[in-house]
Amino acid sequence: MGQADSAPAGDIPSSPSVASPAAPVSLFALWRVFFWIGLFSFGGGLMPWIHREVVTARGWMKNEQFLVGVALSQILPGVNSTNMAVYVGQRSRGLAGATVAVVAMLTGPFLVMLLAALSYRIVLGVPWLHAAMAGVAAAAIGMLLRFAYPPCRRSSPASCRSWSHWRHSSPSAF
Amino acid sequence: MRDDSFSSLLPALFKVLAPLSLASVGGATAIYAPLQFAAVDSHQWISGREFLDLFAICRFLPGPSSLLGAMIAWKVAGLAGALVAMVALYLPSSALAYGVGMVWDRHRGKPWHTALERGVAPVAAGLVVAGVFALFQLSGGDVLTGSVIVGVAAVLTWRKKLHPFPLLIAGAVVFETAHLAGYLA
Known part of the structure; x- marks a missing residue:
């Protein structure tokens, strides 16, 4: 995630779309990205995944x-991930984009929550489910760790640039 | 509790939950205490035991931990309550984030804005590192969790383009195996 240097050529087209944040991002695409991220968000640590979808894979915005x-x-009050959904949605499609992104992110968890609320006595009695969810959460934290500490690869010193998502000087990033 | 006072229940839920939307700086853990006070002690919507049950189940559901507020609302006022709770919990903070984003954009191109934008990267990095430690502690801070965290980070170093799904599922499988082997309660 976030290895702008190793991103495929078609990743971020070096077009004026970088300069103008009004690159056409469909509301459906926003919905799809944030729905899946929301549905699989166990225990926080979503920034790497959002970064992967929004910057690396789709080039909706610059690293900066x-x-x-x-x-x-993270500084503003509220949940980090929904705040980030608002931020990405706003930059992609204004008010409609922000609304779609944050609603999409909350739809999956809301529906799962309703299901769980209907059957929570049963769900609480399923210990293997607890273990699975804890495992998903641990993996998500691992993604976050990789996002924060991208080390260099011995095989290619150039991949030290993989830290470029924290820097702004990498010319290949944008 | 649900019949005669139902019409006043939805506004009451909103009044309790909307301030919590803006109270949760840096994670939802800050809202548990005021939520418990409001739902259990003050309004007596649910018992302390029910609160703990819902809290426990919420930890294993996807989404922000503040969904606990919506779950409590569902319990006391059904689907209408849950929807009111979602609006109360996420509209104020989202509106604030939107407003700040607008102000931020308005100054785009000014030198101080550019400088700030460049300087904020290390701040963001620090906040993410802090988040890793906070989440690790919240998750229990055990060896298995630590191993999965390091393992996932290592795999991502090796296979940079890997989609999150296989990693999340692998984490679930590792914990499931540990659970079946008796290492996890």
């Missing part, structure tokens, strides 16, 4: 912009 969002959404 994304990192401002990371900082803002």
